[in-house]
Amino acid sequence: MYWLERHQLDNLVKKLTESYELFGPRRDEVSGEIIFDRLSHPQQLDLKAPIPYNPPKYILFPHYEEILKYRYDRQSKKVVLGRVSHLKPKALVGLRSCDLTGILCLDRFFLGQEFVDEVYLEHRKKLFLISNTCVRPFPQCFCVCTDSGPSAREGFDLDLTRVGDRYLVEIGSKKGQSLAEELGLKKAGEEAAELKKKVVDESVSSFDAFALENKAWISRATNRLTTGFIKPEVWEYIGNQCFECGACSFVCPTCSCFNVEDVNRLDGATDRLRTWDSCSFEGYTKMAGDHNPRKPVEDRRNKRFFCKLSYSQSKKYLRPGCVGCGRCARVCPGDIGLPNVVTYIRREITGE
Amino acid sequence: MEGSLVPIVTVPEVATVVEIRDEIDEVKTFYFNFDRPEIEQAFKIRSGQFIMCTIFGAGEFAVSLPFSPENDRKHISVRRVGKVTAALHELQPGDKIGVRGPFGNGFPFEEIKGKNIIYVAGGIGLIPLRSSIVQVLQHRAEFGRVILVYGARSSRDLMYKESIREWKATENFETYFTIDRPEPDWSGEVGFVNQLVAKKLSLPADNTVAFVCGPPVMFNSVIKELKLKGIKEDHIYSTLERHMKCGLGKCQHCAIGRTLVCVDGPVYTYKQIKTLGEQI
């Protein structure tokens, strides 16, 4: 481990901007809220900021992206087609542990299954990741229940933990190592590991006092979902409250569903677009012709929670699909974010 | 048969439609060849797999492959149901399409050698079964009894009339064709396929596998009959259709319960289908 002094933080950021586009948490001037965004000035980076309202997912898996371009001239029967990509390398600085875990989930899903998703891979290859330990949780967090925080264990190039007014830096990759060396960071002594552990332990034990919004009983709910013994009425109760907006999927660091459309452009070319999708929509499973296998909205809701929490789905992420960020609870017009649903399931179990 | 099975994953390969045939009302068959000789060479499939087919300017859709993995012309048979398939129906020979795949698990082949096979199809349910039927007939000696029961609403709704003619003349292939209501020139059976299965078939249940494809009502009634005959649930195969966007197990539109039709399917045993926990 290394030490990063306050004044070296600027150097770190400056160094990164030489080879990367810089992304990190910044504060919106008017609403005062935190957004994970492209930083136009390094000074915008706010490492003390609470968990941003949006996960960094959109940087790897954009809301709207052209994945193929083609042109077909029916007269001459000529087809020109190919992938166009001009992705720039990006550095994501100040990732919260839940969000880094989210990226690892996406990695396992997009890269680790039967097929490698080449579009995602291209984004992923060009990232430099710096995580930031939450020395104190935020009201919406429950990463301790989902085993995804408050401190990152893997997947980063560098990991920062604030101790007093400097940072302990843990190295996670060769890229990270060479950056640390280039910056001439001071090696931390034996005590570093102990120090970091203390900070993290303190953070964990402060969840009861600070993380008040969402008390999730993930493990019990997981059990229930996997065995499938949740009464249909519970799903109906949940489904009735769904406004079918898709937000819960869009804001979730691990939701990966997408839609594909071919759109003809005025210049005669066609773009194949990949856009975010959500299992909450009726048209998501709708087939051409008549048949919608998953019609009632409660079935669709059921799908989401099954996807996030059941053991069988965990296999694809090698962990639960929920990383405990609490975002879906905030954006849901129906007030049926995952923590609430877990509560309903718990009530059913305990008869509360 | 263990040829190289490297599917085309992201960028479609261009193929030329070389011939188009009208099958039945709203269904046409399109024969195609890849433009690049090396792909034409390397493109290998298993029966029961599917491809993602791009109609340039309209979009992409999933379609099951009706041709045999060996010595058969490449083609797809498609019903006009939406915007993209409508655009396909507009194509002329010489037009280009895009192909990704093949994807999916496919029907068992090696594993069922030596067994009796019964194919039951309703309407356009014959499309995905054709691939397996032709392949099995190509290896006829390696199987026990092979039976096809195929029904449609009327004689006009029977798919693959040319193949049917051939099959009728094939030795050691028991075929039964049925339509819902009598017609003047019809010499086959009349009635629903499940009734035919009930009436005609007597097979040693433990050495028989069944492949069933067709509309849900037909599917369920046939399964009932097959079970009455003692055929085990994990010896009954079918293929499921789902809304698909990628074919790679990523978009998740085709998720059923805990499986994804595009990578875990599209072929499932009835035993699996029952546990998928969703409407099929």
Place this chain on the structure above:
Amino acid sequence: MSYHRGVCNFCGTGCGHLLQVEEGRVRGVYPLPGHPLSQGRLCVRGWHLHELLQTEERITTAFIRKNGELQQVSLAQALDYVTEKLKKIKGEEIAFLASPRASNEDNYLFGKLARAVMKSNNLSLASDAGQEASARVLLSGGSWPAATGSLARLKQADFILVAGGDLTKQNPIIASEIHRARRAGALVVTVSPRKTQMARLSQVHLRPAPGTFFLVFEGLTRILYEEKKIKADYLEKHTENFQAFFKKLDQVDLGEVVARTGLSREILTEVAQKFYQSKLTYAFYPTGVQSLGQRTMAALFNLMLLSGKLGQNEGGIIPVTGISNLLGSYDLGLSPAFLPGYLVASEEKNIQKLEELWQTPLSRKQGQSVSVCLTENESLRALVVVDHDEEIIRNVNRIKELELVVYFGAYHNNFASLAQVIIPRPSYAEAEGTFTNAERRVQLSRKKVDPPPEVRPLWKNLTELARALGHDWKYQSAEEIFSEIAKVVPQYSKLTYRQLESHLGIKWPCDEKHPQGTDYLQLPEAGSKFRFVLEENVRPQAQSIAEEKANFPFRLTVGRSNYFWHQNSLMKRTFIPKREYNALLLLYPKGFVEVSEEDALRLQLREKQPVRIVSESAEMTLAARISPDVLPGQLYIPYFIEEMIPEFLLRQAAELEKNEEFFLPVRLEKGG
């Protein structure tokens, strides 16, 4: 690639969002946390706004129709052409159709072009009967034309009444606020014949027979009156005509209310009592798109007033605007009834005041709405239209006869195909302007991306036209126009871009007395009082065609509310929202009529079976959709997807669209 603050431009909720901009294009959208109303939520439309903003199916150059064909011309040529034509047209010969989606700045100049330059008072929006009715009722009762309450305290409400429509579809984020309030303990009572999602989220659902909404509220009022549950003090002090109102109440027959609405006296009494006891009380109804009738709005207003619920606290009446700037459009006088600032257009002193501000003489001739002009005004020769994005266009034949139809628009649609001159407009992310949501919140939306080269803000083109027609307009920016608005519209008098810039919207009135804006309607000051709205003061309710029960036992209603995806000519250019409404179209490609489960059983109807609907004058065939959402004896046809609207309905459209309470007596027969 970075996020920029903005306001969703679809419905009148006006949710805050962040647009993700990359290389001059909007690539994504995200909810803006901390927005006072939406608080980080968006509905399905809002979540896909970027799909619309990315479409290339845009109007990017000007066109003039020559020999029936649209031909591309330069902007200058198009403006010259229009100028020459306009020079030969008199005020009463031209009508102006404004857009409830355009910014206040664009709308203000559009109105000024009509009134000050062309001397025409024929200026209106399209489907806004409900908004006008609502403004009239509220002005007449409280001298305050819009939401009297504040949504800021909705979560502490103890009683919420939701009348008509389906807010979960029309204004989902306002519905979400109601839902949250209910979860926090409020009693939510929905009044709607259909079992909407809003109804499912309410503890009490009153399902009056179609056409009897007003009776529900008159009945509730009568019950409170009978039981002496009135705030006598409040009435004495703050209302002026309660005696006259009591006399009216004496005539309300509860027996008739029960018989005609089909609601039991017990349930009405229970609701009335809970309503009376509540401390922080809200009443919502939709305006603009299929609203309630005016008599119903008046009855609701009177109910609130009788129980002393107005002016006391943040509770109150919230007319919910279905389109982003519908309220702003009225604030700026885009109606034959009102001048900017809700000054009654027929009063001489108001006209004089405006003449002074604008330094030009104005016409005294009573204006007509565009739809009235098209059906009744024989001398009409020209029509100027901004972004008419509804699918269904009425009076097509009359429009085709006109000498001049000018269309200012961003997207090609049915209307553009009727125009002789088309002038492109920027999309909402390509220009700067303010928008006023249902809560009276004026929000500034900055330009995020550049428009295509030939595209300029509407106000610029209007300024140029006015100059060419001899008026020395000097506007250089939207901000300049806004500061003129502040001089003309009293409610906006202290608003400035600078102030709006640093706030997520400010609620009008923002004036000398309330420089920070105003949260809710206060009690009247000494010398003025609230008034009960008596029928004499409002226009009579549209009456349904006389029923003939024996031959036509069903009541057919149409609505956009339940499948309301809003302005389909916009939604068609998105992917996900389009897919979602197509999901319905795929199932019923020729349209459907909803039939109750009970009637379906009785008539032995199967799902999707073709049925014939026969009215006194016409008939049509469509598929039956068996639905738990309609009551026995009722039929419902969604009226928003062009493909689903048979000729039959179009002929009755003028009637059916007046308000949600209108119905058509029909019978239902099997077979096609």
